[in-house]
Amino acid sequence: MKKYLYNLFAKASEKYPGLKNVSLSFEVPKVESFGDYSTNAAMLLTKELKKNPRIIAQEIIDAFELDKNVIEKIEIAGPGFINFFFNPAYIPGIVKEISSKVDNFGKSDINTGKTANVEFVSANPTGPLTVGHGRNAILGDTVANILEWTGYKVDREYYFNNAGRQMRVLGESVKYRYLQILGDDVELPDTHYQGEYIKEIAQELIDEKQDSLRDETAEGIFKAKAEEVIFKDIKNTLESLNVIHNLFYNEDSLYKEGKIKALLKAFGDKNLIYEKDGAVWFKFTEFGKENDKVIVKATGEPTYRLPDIAYHITKFERNYDLIIDVFGSDHNDTYPDVKIGLQEMGYDINKVKVLIHQFVTILEDGEIVKMSTRKANYITLDQLIEEVGKDVVRYFFNMRDISSHMNFDLSLAKKQSDENPVFYLQYALARICSVLNLAEKVILAPSYEHLDLLKTNEEQQLLKLLYKFEEEIEIAASLCEPHRICNYLENLATGFHRFYTFCRVLGVEKELSEARIALIIAVKIVIKNGLTILGVSAPDRM
RNA sequence: GCACCCAUAGCUCAAUUGGAUAGAGCAUUUGACUACGGAUCAAAAGGUUGAGGGUUCGAAUCCUUCUGGGUGUACCA
Numbered sequence: 001m002k003k004y005l006y007n008l009f010a011k012a013s014e015k016y017p018g019l020k021n022v023s024l025s026f027e028v029p030k031v032e033s034f035g036d037y038s039t040n041a042a043m044l045l046t047k048e049l050k051k052n053p054r055i056i057a058q059e060i061i062d063a064f065e066l067d068k069n070v071i072e073k074i075e076i077a078g079p080g081f082i083n084f085f086f087n088p089a090y091i092p093g094i095v096k097e098i099s100s101k102v103d104n105f106g107k108s109d110i111n112t113g114k115t116a117n118v119e120f121v122s123a124n125p126t127g128p129l130t131v132g133h134g135r136n137a138i139l140g141d142t143v144a145n146i147l148e149w150t151g152y153k154v155d156r157e158y159y160f161n162n163a164g165r166q167m168r169v170l171g172e173s174v175k176y177r178y179l180q181i182l183g184d185d186v187e188l189p190d191t192h193y194q195g196e197y198i199k200e201i202a203q204e205l206i207d208e209k210q211d212s213l214r215d216e217t218a219e220g221i222f223k224a225k226a227e228e229v230i231f232k233d234i235k236n237t238l239e240s241l242n243v244i245h246n247l248f249y250n251e252d253s254l255y256k257e258g259k260i261k262a263l264l265k266a267f268g269d270k271n272l273i274y275e276k277d278g279a280v281w282f283k284f285t286e287f288g289k290e291n292d293k294v295i296v297k298a299t300g301e302p303t304y305r306l307p308d309i310a311y312h313i314t315k316f317e318r319n320y321d322l323i324i325d326v327f328g329s330d331h332n333d334t335y336p337d338v339k340i341g342l343q344e345m346g347y348d349i350n351k352v353k354v355l356i357h358q359f360v361t362i363l364e365d366g367e368i369v370k371m372s373t374r375k376a377n378y379i380t381l382d383q384l385i386e387e388v389g390k391d392v393v394r395y396f397f398n399m400r401d402i403s404s405h406m407n408f409d410l411s412l413a414k415k416q417s418d419e420n421p422v423f424y425l426q427y428a429l430a431r432i433c434s435v436l437n438l439a440e441k442v443i444l445a446p447s448y449e450h451l452d453l454l455k456t457n458e459e460q461q462l463l464k465l466l467y468k469f470e471e472e473i474e475i476a477a478s479l480c481e482p483h484r485i486c487n488y489l490e491n492l493a494t495g496f497h498r499f500y501t502f503c504r505v506l507g508v509e510k511e512l513s514e515a516r517i518a519l520i521i522a523v524k525i526v527i528k529n530g531l532t533i534l535g536v537s538a539p540d541r542m
Numbered sequence: 543g544c545a546c547c548c549a550u551a552g553c554u555c556a557a558u559u560g561g562a563u564a565g566a567g568c569a570u571u572u573g574a575c576u577a578c579g580g581a582u583c584a585a586a587a588g589g590u591u592g593a594g595g596g597u598u599c600g601a602a603u604c605c606u607u608c609u610g611g612g613u614g615u616a617c618c619a
Contacts (some may be wrong), residue, residue, distance in 0.1 A: 030558095078600095330614065359612075405547085431582085493584095
């Protein structure tokens with residue numbers, strides 16, 4: 001319907017040239033009596049034309065070539081809105097379109113030919129993934145899905161660092177546990193990783209090598225074993241959420257390929273850095289930041305900023321049209337530095353989109369569960385998946401705007417009650433499938449010949465929702481906001497349930513019945529496609 | 543102190559990015575199946591969008607000053 005309106009305006013602008021300068025937009029009014037779509041184009045022209053917007057609106061309407069079979073009525077309302085009322089017989093056409101595209105309905109080609117890189121999770125292998133990582137993982141993966149639906153070719157990338165201080169501490173932690181199991185009287189310092197998983201890794205080493213590792217350094221086999229085991233666990237956890245990265249980028253390769261040194265030299269040539277107290281500092285104060293920051297420590301080791309910038313440069317060198325970083329809010333102070341670095345190296349930082357999601361607060365019986373990997377008093381992502389299931393985890397993390405602090409009430413999620421929107425959607429599907437099964441038994445098939453019989457209020461509302469699916473995906477893609485898909489699907493399911501209670505599919509006259517079968521098949525396809533984007537399964541029964 | 547984010551119905555959250563009368567679910571109250579799955583539907587009630595000021599035809603949304611929360615503010619990543 002919207003596409004039709006755009007065409008209508010494009011033609012009208014030949015007769016009414018003022019329209020060419022308007023950034024045209026159509027909205028579905030909140031109130032039904034304001035029509036199916038509405039535009040504020042006339043109001044946007046008031047300043048330019050210095051005329052009453054209602055007069056402008058009338059002039060625009062006069063320039064239209066109208067087909068009464070498509071648009072029944074046009075009204076000017078309020079301060080100058082132009083409201084469009086579509087012909088009810090035109091609206092069911094969407095059902096036919098859906099039936100021909102099926103799994104591809106909702107896909108568009110607005111970004112075909114472009115490539116995107118979505119970097120997410122990127123946790124260093126120091127411990128199991130937390131619930132916070134879960135939000136990150138689901139957000140990144142779903143954004144990637146949405147981008148793919150608009151035509152992007154997407155790489156899902158995981159950036160990690162298996163060197164550095166944290167990993168050293170990890171190796172030491174394992175060695176302490178190893179010695180403890182062997183009966184040595186050593187204490188694990190507070191500063192080290194306290195989790196049970198450390199003991200398990202130590203036990204594995206004992207099973208494999210007994211006490212022969214007593215004199216090995218913590219940096220050697222202990223660290224290596226820990227990394228191997230933990231990374232495998234991380235990948236397993238992600239896989240159980242259907243999150244699969246196709247690229248892994250190790251920070252180490254930046255050093256091996258000399259990219260760190262080269263970048264440092266480039267910064268030097270551009271006079272962006274200086275030495276002080278044996279360290280190398282970047283002049284962030286010249287870019288409005290409060291302090292300059294160290295990028296190479298006195299020990300000669302870079303801080304994370306330098307490799308982060310070098311890493312992002314590789315993304316530019318790999319020619320992505322869109323570069324997305326997914327971070328938790330604890331990183332919100334670091335990416336501006338990276339952007340400054342990139343900008344000074346001459347890269348177009350508009351290609352970089354940083355998604356900062358807020359923290360997840362876990363509530364259990366009304367109590368807040370605080371989380372820290374090192375102190376090990378957290379709920380792991382694995383535990384969460386086990387408690388509530390993959391579908392609920394994926395849906396819950398997707399359904400909120402990323403900028404909102406999210407409360408995840410465990411006791412509530414465990415209940416799996418009707419408060420859970422996942423079941424609401426899946427129930428709609430199950431109902432549709434059930435009706436379709438019965439239809440088959442009485443030898444009724446969908447027919448697209450008499451769709452104009454779909455004219456009750458409930459049917460028309462449902463049909464109009466179907467039109468919006470593709471558009472919602474496009475908006476969700478351009479804003480990187482997966483929660484819009486959830487909102488849309490819940491609306492669609494409501495529309496269906498309402499239709500279901502007021503309109504019988506079976507047991508009415510044959511032509512109407514066939515048209516309604518066609519309608520619910522279309523609804524089923526759209527719900528299924530929506531759930532596919534979210535990574536939630538779409539069962540035929542439940 | 544400074545930076546970023548948040549504040550909307552009793553609770554958890556939306557609001558087509560500046561649009562017309564701010565919407566859902568839960569909880570509360572009241573209705574609806576001898577027929578396609580009642581994990582459903584209909585209706586009532588619930589609001590000074592944290593407070594004040596500004597911008598304009600029009601503000602939950604933009605600017606500003608407060609208040610209250612979150613996250614950072616390392617020669618950790």
